Amino acid sequence: MKRFLLFLPLLVAIVVGAFLxxxxxxxPTKLDSALVGKPVPVFGLKSLKxxxxxxxxxxxxGEVTLxxxxxxxxxxxxxxxxxxxxxxxxxxxxxxxLNYKDSRDEALVWLDRLGDPYRTVIYDPKGTLGFxxxxxxxxxxxxxxxxxxxxxxxxxxxxxxxxxQILLPVISKARENG
Amino acid sequence: MLxxxxxxxxxxxxxxxxxxxxxxxxFDTRSEEQRYQNLIAELRCPKCQNQxxxxxxxxxxxxxxxxxxxxxxxxxSNDKIVESLVGRFGEFVKYKPDLDSRTFVxxxxxxxxxxxxLLVVVGVVVRSRRAGTAAPALSADEQARIEKMLAxxxxxxxx
Numbered sequence: 457m458k459r460f461l462l463f464l465p466l467l468v469a470i471v472v473g474a475f476l477x478x479x480x481x482x483x484p485t486k487l488d489s490a491l492v493g494k495p496v497p498v499f500g501l502k503s504l505k506x507x508x509x510x511x512x513x514x515x516x517x518g519e520v521t522l523x524x525x526x527x528x529x530x531x532x533x534x535x536x537x538x539x540x541x542x543x544x545x546x547x548x549x550x551x552x553x554l555n556y557k558d559s560r561d562e563a564l565v566w567l568d569r570l571g572d573p574y575r576t577v578i579y580d581p582k583g584t585l586g587f588x589x590x591x592x593x594x595x596x597x598x599x600x601x602x603x604x605x606x607x608x609x610x611x612x613x614x615x616x617x618x619x620x621q622i623l624l625p626v627i628s629k630a631r632e633n634g
Numbered sequence: 635m636l637x638x639x640x641x642x643x644x645x646x647x648x649x650x651x652x653x654x655x656x657x658x659x660x661f662d663t664r665s666e667e668q669r670y671q672n673l674i675a676e677l678r679c680p681k682c683q684n685q686x687x688x689x690x691x692x693x694x695x696x697x698x699x700x701x702x703x704x705x706x707x708x709x710x711s712n713d714k715i716v717e718s719l720v721g722r723f724g725e726f727v728k729y730k731p732d733l734d735s736r737t738f739v740x741x742x743x744x745x746x747x748x749x750x751x752l753l754v755v756v757g758v759v760v761r762s763r764r765a766g767t768a769a770p771a772l773s774a775d776e777q778a779r780i781e782k783m784l785a786x787x788x789x790x791x792x793x
Contacts, residue, residue: 487680490724557693583697590722592680592694 489598489609490590496523496604497588504555504563504577511578515552516604520630522551522623523598524574524614525586527558528566530594536613537570543619544573549627553577556586556594599623601630659703666706673702673712677719678727686729698727 491497496513503509516523524540526533543549553574555563560579567574580586589598592611599608608626610618661667674688679695687695687702698719705715719727731737772780 484683487724487726490721583693587697587701588722590680590724592723 486611487592489606491598491606492608494606496600496606497585499578499585499588501585502579504553504560504579505567507560507579511576513604515576515578516600517602519550519602520627521575521600522549522627523554523600524551525554525556525589525591525594525596525598527556527594528562529558532613533595534570536595536615537573539613539615539619540573541571542616543614544575547619550575552600554585554589554591555579555581556591557581557583597623599626599630601633669712670703670706673706673715674699676729677702677716678729680723680727698723 496516498513500510500512503511522543540551544551551574553576555577558581560581563577563579567577578585583591589596589606590609595613597610597614598606599610601607607630608623610622612618614623659670661670671688675686677687677698679685679687679690679692679698681692681694682690685695687698701719702715705718710718716728725731731740733741
């Protein structure tokens, strides 16, 4: 019994070590979206590019789309823009933009200057749809399936690696099921 | 490069200035205000993760405080308000998660730690009691030897 007690600290260290080791490499700032498996929230917002047109959640019906949350105030959005262009042009991925807490003029200048990867852009100056989607920091990118249900949410920049390793598998699966 | 730096500076500066202007909410009663304060103290900011939304200056926390206030004005209960935010941002925003199979260990840890500590204390006490009664510190022989030695030392000291 005494002998066994001597090994107790070692045992505790191993258990704690294993527990902590499991946490290495996990990014605590990336949270799973609460909306995964739920339909895109009901909304009614203006289109960025056609100010008279009103868009609603029906926009996401029919095919698997990426919903990209961005704003001109967001430096990381600038980072990922070239890769979004690549996705739209080379990979023919339908991307819908959500211009989040931004001004229309600046957003239009941005798209004019850097190129426009978006099929449609929802203009959300007050961030209401963003709030309903649980957006807590742009850029965020959602995978929405053909029936308008959120399948995945990626927080942070989308680049080719993220596309290959994370988004493409989710999209392929969503397309199969749809 | 310079342009990027300027842009970043502008972004940070605007962030700071807008954070300073915190919204002031009006409440009809003290208890409503207290309820609001309790709610925002218990909700966690998803962006700046170790702050509650009462402390955080991030835009998302401001939106969340706004939403809490709006829902209170519409007469929503505490549970409903928290539920609505959890529905958007996930279980993460609750500083007090519900007790279920995932969070059981989390909730049970303090009790387990206290229980473990008590067991150790009891063990130590019992063992020392047993040792105390079973074997007196010194046998009569030893006691006699010690007294002899002390007496000798005293004599040597005086000499």
